Amino acid sequence: MTAIKSKNIIILSLACILFITAACSQKKAILYSKRPIPPFTAIAVIVDTPNKIKNVVLSRFLTSGYNVKAFAASDLYALSDVYDVRDLKKIANKTTGDLALVSMEKTYNNIFKLHVYNYEINKAEMLDEIKAKWNVQYLVLLDLQDWQKVCWARAIDLNTYEIIWLENYPTKYVDNIETVIDHFIQTMTKGK
Amino acid sequence: MKASKQFFFLIASILLVRVYAEAAPSMAFGYLYNKSGDQNFEYLETIFPNSFANSIKNIFDVTVMKPTQVNKRLEKFKSKLKTEYKGYELAQVAQRASADFFIYGSFTPLPNDRIQILLHLYQTGSNRIFSFSNVGTMETEIFKLVDRITMILVNFLGSDNLYRSALITPKSRLGIITNLTGRDLNELYFSFFDKGYSISAVQGNSVRNNVDMKDINKFFYMTSDNSSYDIITDPNRVVFPYGTWAGQQHTDKVNYLKKMYAYYDRDYLQTKKQLVQKLVKESKNSMNTLLVIGFNKNKSKAWVRCLDIDSNDIVWMQANISGSSISSICAKMITEMNAKIKSPFDK
Numbered sequence: 001m002t003a004i005k006s007k008n009i010i011i012l013s014l015a016c017i018l019f020i021t022a023a024c025s026q027k028k029a030i031l032y033s034k035r036p037i038p039p040f041t042a043i044a045v046i047v048d049t050p051n052k053i054k055n056v057v058l059s060r061f062l063t064s065g066y067n068v069k070a071f072a073a074s075d076l077y078a079l080s081d082v083y084d085v086r087d088l089k090k091i092a093n094k095t096t097g098d099l100a101l102v103s104m105e106k107t108y109n110n111i112f113k114l115h116v117y118n119y120e121i122n123k124a125e126m127l128d129e130i131k132a133k134w135n136v137q138y139l140v141l142l143d144l145q146d147w148q149k150v151c152w153a154r155a156i157d158l159n160t161y162e163i164i165w166l167e168n169y170p171t172k173y174v175d176n177i178e179t180v181i182d183h184f185i186q187t188m189t190k191g192k
Numbered sequence: 193m194k195a196s197k198q199f200f201f202l203i204a205s206i207l208l209v210r211v212y213a214e215a216a217p218s219m220a221f222g223y224l225y226n227k228s229g230d231q232n233f234e235y236l237e238t239i240f241p242n243s244f245a246n247s248i249k250n251i252f253d254v255t256v257m258k259p260t261q262v263n264k265r266l267e268k269f270k271s272k273l274k275t276e277y278k279g280y281e282l283a284q285v286a287q288r289a290s291a292d293f294f295i296y297g298s299f300t301p302l303p304n305d306r307i308q309i310l311l312h313l314y315q316t317g318s319n320r321i322f323s324f325s326n327v328g329t330m331e332t333e334i335f336k337l338v339d340r341i342t343m344i345l346v347n348f349l350g351s352d353n354l355y356r357s358a359l360i361t362p363k364s365r366l367g368i369i370t371n372l373t374g375r376d377l378n379e380l381y382f383s384f385f386d387k388g389y390s391i392s393a394v395q396g397n398s399v400r401n402n403v404d405m406k407d408i409n410k411f412f413y414m415t416s417d418n419s420s421y422d423i424i425t426d427p428n429r430v431v432f433p434y435g436t437w438a439g440q441q442h443t444d445k446v447n448y449l450k451k452m453y454a455y456y457d458r459d460y461l462q463t464k465k466q467l468v469q470k471l472v473k474e475s476k477n478s479m480n481t482l483l484v485i486g487f488n489k490n491k492s493k494a495w496v497r498c499l500d501i502d503s504n505d506i507v508w509m510q511a512n513i514s515g516s517s518i519s520s521i522c523a524k525m526i527t528e529m530n531a532k533i534k535s536p537f538d539k
Contacts, residue, residue: 116411124394
C-alpha cells in the first residue's frame with residue numbers, strides 16, 4: 001500500500017515538473033540587440049491599447065529623452081483594414097463556389113500569394129513616407145499583456161529596414177505598465 | 193471442408209494484402225529531350241534516363257521502367273512516349289505505364305563542355321509536379337552528375353521532401369514570411385539572430401500578422417526559374433459555356449476569368465519575380481533570401497521554402513521539421529541551412 005502511494009507521488013511529481021517545464025518554455029524571456037537605440041533619437045511607437053494606456057507608454061519614452069514623433073498608431077491599422085489579406089479570401093471562395101473551377105486552384109493560391117507580397121510593399125512604402133515626412137529613425141512595436149503573460153517589443157531601423165532589437169518579457173507580479181515600459185526602454189537603450 | 197476453404201481464402205487474402213502493402217514503388221522514366229537541336233546529342237535522350245534508372249535502383253528499393261519498357265506498356269493504348277509533356281498529360285501517361293512515379297525532362301549542352309539537366313517528377317494521383325535543374329561537366333563528370341541528380345530525387349521522395357541546392361549561411365539577409373505572430377515571431381527571429389543572420393522587417397513591421405495557418409499553406413507550392421514544386425493546372429477542365437442565352441454580362445465575366453487565369457497562372461512566375469524585386473527595393477535591400485515558413489496549429493511541426501532572390505531560384509524545400517518548441521524547430525532549420533550537401537557517392 002505504501003509502495004503504491006509513493007509510486008503515485010513520484011508520478012504526480014514528474015507530471016508537475018513536466019507541466020512547469022512546458023509552462024516556462026512558453027514564457028521564456030528573450031532579448032536581442034544589434035545596436036542600442038540611444039535617447040534623443042526620433043522614434044515612432046505603435047502600441048495597440050486604449051488611449052489612456054497609450055499616453056502612459058508614450059510619456060515613459062518622452063521621460064527617457066526619446067524624441068517621440070506624433071505618429072497615430074491607428075494609421076497603420078487603418079491600412080490593414082483597407083488591405084486586409086482576409087478580404088481576398090472572401091473573393092476567392094465566392095468565385096470558387098460560383099463556378100466550381102476546380103482547376104483554378106493554382107490561380108486562387110497565386111492571387112493570395114501576390115496579395116501578401118503587395119501588402120508588404122505597401123507597408124514598406126508607407127514606413128518610408130513616415131521616415132521622410134517626420135524624420136523618424138526607428139519604429140518601435142509594443143504588445144502589452146497582463147501579468148503572468150508575455151509582453152513583447154521590436155524595433156526597426158527605418159534607414160536599413162532591418163529588425164535591430166527585440167524582446168519577450170514575461171511579466172512579474174510586481175510589474176505594472178510603467179515598470180514594463182521602463183524595462184523595455186532600458187534594454188533598448190543599453191542593448192544586451 | 194467449408195471451414196478449411198474459408199481459412200485458406202483468409203490466409204491467401206492476408207498474404208495478398210501483405211505483398212501489395214510491401215511492394216516497392218514503381219518508377220517510369222520518359223526521355224530527356226535534347227533542347228540543343230544538335231543531332232549529335234540525341235543519343236543522350238535515352239542514355240540519361242537509363243542511367244538515372246540504374247542509379248536510383250542501386251540505392252532505393254524501387255521497380256524501375258526504362259523508356260523502352262514504358263513504350264511497350266504504352267503500345268497497348270496505341271500510344272508512345274513523347275519528348276515533351278504538358279503538366280495535365282502526366283496523369284494519363286503514368287496511369288497507362290502503371291507507375292507510381294513518372295520522371296522525364298530535358299538537357300541543354302552549355303559552353304565549356306558543361307550540360308544542364310532539367311528533371312520533372314510526377315507522383316500518380318498527386319496533381320503536383322516537382323522540377324529542378326542541375327549543371328555538370330559533360331565527359332569527366334557525367335556519372336557524378338547522374339548520381340547527384342539521383343540523390344536529389346531520393347531526398348525529395350523521403351518523408352521530409354528535402355531539396356537543397358545551396359548553403360544559406362549567416363551572411364544571408366533573410367526576409368521571412370510565416371504564420372507566426374507577436375512573441376512567437378520574436379522567438380523565431382531570435383533563433384536566426386542568435387546564429388548571426390540579419391533579418392528584414394518584412395512582416396515583422398506589424399503588431400499582428402494577418403497570415404494564418406490556412407493562408408501560409410498556399411505558399412507550400414512555389415515556382416522559380418529553374419526549380420519548382422507546383423500544382424498542375426488542367427485548362428481542359430475549365431469550361432466556359434457559350435450559347436444563344438449568353439449575354440454581354442456573361443461574355444464579360446468569361447473574359448475576366450480568362451484574363452485572371454493568364455495573369456495569375458500562366459504568367460505567374462514573371463509577375464511574382466517583378467513583385468519580389470519591388471519588395472526588395474522597397475525594403476532597402478535588407479533581404480537577399482526569402483524564407484517562407486509554415487507552422488502547424490500546435491507549432492510542433494513546420495515546412496520551409498527558400499528562394500534565392502538574386503538568382504530567382506528555390507534553394508531549399510523541406511517539410512515535417514518537428515520539435516518541442518519554435519526554437520528547437522528553428523535550430524534544426526539552421527543546422528540544415530549550413531550543412532554540406534552530401535551524396536552517398538562522395539568518399
